[in-house]
Amino acid sequence: MKLEEIRRDYLKGSLDREHLADDPIQQFNDWLEDALNAGIQDANAMTLATADAYGKPSARIVLLKGFDKDGFRFFTNFSSRKGAHLEVNNFGALLFYWPHLERQVRIEGAVTEISAEVSRAYFNERSYESRVSALTSPQSQPIPDREYLVRRVDEAIKKYGKDDIPKPQEWGGYRLKPEYFEFWQGRANRLHDRFRYTLVDGVWKINRLAP
Numbered sequence: 001m002k003l004e005e006i007r008r009d010y011l012k013g014s015l016d017r018e019h020l021a022d023d024p025i026q027q028f029n030d031w032l033e034d035a036l037n038a039g040i041q042d043a044n045a046m047t048l049a050t051a052d053a054y055g056k057p058s059a060r061i062v063l064l065k066g067f068d069k070d071g072f073r074f075f076t077n078f079s080s081r082k083g084a085h086l087e088v089n090n091f092g093a094l095l096f097y098w099p100h101l102e103r104q105v106r107i108e109g110a111v112t113e114i115s116a117e118v119s120r121a122y123f124n125e126r127s128y129e130s131r132v133s134a135l136t137s138p139q140s141q142p143i144p145d146r147e148y149l150v151r152r153v154d155e156a157i158k159k160y161g162k163d164d165i166p167k168p169q170e171w172g173g174y175r176l177k178p179e180y181f182e183f184w185q186g187r188a189n190r191l192h193d194r195f196r197y198t199l200v201d202g203v204w205k206i207n208r209l210a211p
């Protein structure tokens with residue numbers, strides 16, 4: 001396998017200032033809709049990058065569960081590695097890549113916890129099995145073996161039966177409030193279209209960037 005020989009041109013679309021929304025949330029909404037309409041699997045999957053107290057970064061995929069001007073929301077375990085990072089360094093970056101559309105979106109901003117009530121409401125919408133998993137999985141902690149998880153799930157099912165599974169205190173949502181967006185559309189011959197939005201005195205400023 002020769003990785004250096006893998007090449008392709010990007011020919012699916014173009015992006016110009018005239019067709020960009022003034023509001024990046026609207027622009028993101030339009031592109032996410034395109035991705036969903038194109039049938040892209042996990043179109044709402046995004047890479048979340050965080051960094052520890054020393055600035056050492058780490059990235060993983062999480063699912064976008066909602067967004068508006070107040071932020072991009074995802075759910076997780078606050079005691080996980082990402083949770084520990086966000087505790088000491090509340091800045092995060094999100095990345096979407098939709099290869100079928102040859103598009104990338106980058107979003108950056110401060111991350112805060114969503115209220116426990118809103119997290120509980122979302123938790124209760126999840127399937128019984130997902131709620132049991134959230135309750136029993138000490139996300140990002142070392143465990144002895146898979147049996148350990150299976151045993152904890154069995155114990156929780158025995159304890160709660162068909163009753164409501166309580167949302168664990170350490171499980172809930174975060175919102176990333178965007179202050180930077182970048183939309184990338186692949187073009188032929190590596191002359192891709194890139195536009196960034198930066199928040200200046202509460203107003204979104206748009207610039208084209210060199211690819």
Ligand SMILES: Cc1cc2nc3c(=O)[nH]c(=O)nc-3n(C[C@H](O)[C@H](O)[C@H](O)COP(=O)(O)O)c2cc1C
Binds near residue numbers: 081
């Ligand atoms: C497609 C996909 C979706 C995922 N969605 C989530 C999610 O919504 N929330 C979550 O906590 N982890 C999700 N994960 C697992 C994370 O990538 C990661 O393994 C986990 O959150 C622990 O990360 P951390 O140790 O950096 O905190 C997902 C993984 C994949 C591949």
